[in-house]
Structures are given as structure tokens and as C-alpha cells.
Amino acid sequence: MSQKKMAAPCARVASWPLLRYFSRFERTTIANSVFRPFSNSSLRRSNLRNKLAPETPRSPWTLMAAVCLQRPPVISADLSLVEQRFARLMQQMELEKSILSEHELRLLEDAERLRRKQADEDEDDDDDERKEQDIVLTQDLEDEWERKFKTFRPAPRNTDDADKDLSSSGRLLSDSLVLLAEQQVGSDKLWLLPQAQWRPGETLRHTAQRALDSLAEPTIKANFLGQAPCGVYKYKLPKAARSDTSVGAKIFFFKAILTPDTPTNAEPNAALMWLNKRELQRFLKPAYMMKVERFILSP
Template identity: 45%
Template sequence: MAAPGSRTAGWSRRFCTAAAPRPWRLFGAMCLLRLPRITQPLEKEEEEMAALMGQIELEKSHYSDHEIRRLEEEEQLRRRKESMYDDDEAPGKTVIMAQDLEDKWEQKLLQFKAAPRITDADKNNNRTSLNRKLDSNLMLLVKQKLGNQELWLLPQVEWQPGETLRSTAERAMATFLGDHIQAKILGNAPYGIYKYKFPRAIRTEDNVGAKVFFFKAFLQSSDFSQAELKEDYLWVTKDELGDYLKSEYLKKVNRFLLDL
């Protein structure tokens, strides 16, 4: 059995450890992604494979209801011509043939015009617009002041007592986009962490550096008519991140990014 004095000393050590200030400041950051709106263009090999699979599917397919109807109508017309008389039909009844439907569909197809894959924002290289790079993921970057520097970062704020790290990251997103923006947050655990030390001039034993915990979310509402971002912001692809993020920060971010 431990002596009373040693037990008291153990409790004292534990109490001092719990009450000691944290040497690392904690931050929550949100990786907010706008998912692709259109598919990426097919490569030459992919187009050839798609054409081959389409041909195989056509050869092995059965007639659709519309095709069966058209064949039946063609047979009825042939019999009428051979017998030189019409079947009894209700007077004044309008008959819409399968061929009539196909002609109507053909006219609609001729009038259809696909939206361009390259938008005005692409042409002007407007990286503040969500209406660009429609076939790729876009990530939100904001310019924040750290010390005496202004850096491009994922939206981040410092953790406050009583918060979970996820709620800190949510607050970071709301700080820049407002509460009315809808986003689906993925999980309760961070996807990555970035740790750095403060410059020696301001570093102390109780203030060594910062740890940034990254969370991910998918943007579900892109209506920014009411949103007034408080800082400079950009929507960039994974390949464009190197133009803005520092190399060590970029390495940590690239570890949990997939641009499929």
C-alpha cells in the first residue's frame, strides 16, 4: 500500500499537469469543396470503348415498347394497302402514329443546344466564381492574417473551450460564408493536421506553435446572393493550389484531397 504522502504527491502532479497551459494553440479548418457539375471529357481510348460497349448493348438488346408499336403499325399499313380498305375507325378520331412521335422528337433534338463546357469565368480566369472548371472539384481559399503576414489558407479559426474540433471548423466556415450556406460535413474526425512553430521572437514555453485540424465538407447550396465574404476568397482546383499555398501546408492538404 502506498504511503499517504506519495498518494498526495501523485494527485498533486496530476492536478498540475491538467492545469498547465497548452503549449500549442489549436485551430479548426474547413476544406469546403464544390463538386463537379459535369463529367470530364472522354479520352480517345474511352470514346472507343464507349462506342464498342454501345454496339454490343445494341446487338444484344430487345425491342422496346415503342419499337414494337412501330412494327405493328407498319404491318397494319401494309395490310391496308394490300386489301385496299381501311379498318373501322371512329369518325373524327385522331391517330398518332409512332412515326409521328419520332418526327416530333427529332424536331426537339434539332432545337436543343447544349450549354458550353467553357464558361465566361473560365475565359476570364475569374477564380472568385463558382461557375468555372465545371468538370473539376473547386476548393475555397481565403486570405487570412497570421501575425504580420497575409496568407491564403483554408478557412480556419482558433478553438474555444467547450467546442469540439468539428464545431470549430463549422464556425470557421460560417465566419466567412454566413449561416445560410448549406454544406454536408463529412464525419466527426479530422482528415489531416498541420503543425508549425511560431517564430523564435514570439515563441515561449507556453506558446510554442499551432496545430490546425482539417475537416471536409461538400457545398450543397451555391447561392451567394446574400453572402458577403469578409475576406478575399478564391475557388480553385487541386492543380491551382500550388499558386497560393505554402509548400509544407500544401503537402498536408494534398494528403486528403482526391480529384477524381
């Protein structure tokens, strides 16, 4: 009798439909962690959701890289009146506190030997011959220095003729110059730092190098100062030219220094200009100039 009572629940469970049995099993915590649902409807919904999901939107900003190429001063700047007075004062103090050099001491010794010789003081013949030779050699040395000094011609500090050629890197030798290039921006031609649009697969540093290589001046050689940009400038396109995929551009600036062995431009180049910091304000827009002047090295 007890066996029949124990078999009754098992019989009721065995009589349940198979779908009802698994649906009750799926609601348990253990089943959810161990078994997958037998229905693949969730998998189909997941695949459909992935197909209908929109792709990651592309940035509406155009990335660009520009080069701030500077030519450092070639000569020292002219001294002001106060600096000239201070320089003369330091020279006078150095002269008063200085001691005689070896050449000056040798000249005094030679002059003393000559005086003693003229006074017919007793001296050995060998000593007289050596001293006479020393005096002649010392005087010859000074004469040689004087001859070289008279033939020496220093490079001119005044470069008025070259200063008029804005495309020459040999102008304004005592000032720091920045290279500008005339570039097409939309329907306008603007004077800007050499720039180029970023291409997928390259770094912004390589883009800046490509912008410099694209100039029509193959003699320009530069050393970049680091691999990271030193500034950024962002601008928006006019409302009529904007779209969902194009709003404006972000320009990342890189610093570079012109190498000393770069020759000056032999012929004028109308597409390039070398300007100092004061002259840049005449050609660059105020918002652009405000970003650029932050990292320009000027004496």
C-alpha cells in the same frame, strides 16, 4: 508481597511523562493505522506544500480548426481518345445484341398495315379505321419527340469565362474544387483553408463551423463529413516571436462538402478562391500542401 511486585511496573509506567507515553504508542503499527498524530504540524506542512506547488502549466500550442470545403464535380469529365473508342465499341455491341423495343415493333406493324392497305387487300372497314388511327398516333408521337429534341438546349460544358473568376464556385465544372480564404497570420496575409482559433467550452468541430460562418460569403452551405478531424498540421513561430506560453499552433482539419443548392457567387470576392488540386500548389506552402492533399477528394 506478590501484589507489590505486580504493581511496581504499573507505577513506573504511570510515572512516565504523557508525551513520552504517546510517542512510544505512535511507533506501533496499530497506532499508525487507528489513531492520528496529535500534532497538526504535518497538516500545516501539507497546506503549505499545496500553496507553493505550481499550477498545471498551460500548453504552449495554440489549437485551431480548419475546414476543407470541397465542391464536387458538376458534370462528367471529357473522355480521352481511348475512352471514346471504347464507348463506341460498347454502343455497337449493345446495338447488335439488342432486341426491338415496343415502339419499334409498333412502327413495323403500322408499316405492314399501310402496305396492305395500299395493296387493296380485303379488310373490314372498322379494322381499317382503327389501324389508320394507330398509324397517325404513332407518327404524331415521333414528331412530338423530334420537336422537343430540336428545342432542347443543353447547358454548356465549356465555361472559359467563368473559369477566369477564381472566386466563383461555378468554374471548372468537371473538376473538384477546394475553398481557400485569405487570412491574417501574424504580420502576413496567407491563402489557407478557412480556420479559426479554438475557444474554451467548444469542440473543435464547432470551431470549424465558426470558421466557415466567419467568411464574408453568407450563401455558402456545407455538410460536414463526421465529427472527427481528418488531419493535423503543426507549425512553430519564428524564434523571435516565441515565448514560454506560445510556441506555435496545431491546426485540425475537418472535411465538408458544398451543398448542391448553393448558388454560385454573383460578384467576385477577392478574399475567397475556388481552386482544383493542381492550382492549390501555387498558393499553399509545400509543408501545408503536403498535409492537405492527403484528404482532398479528386476525380
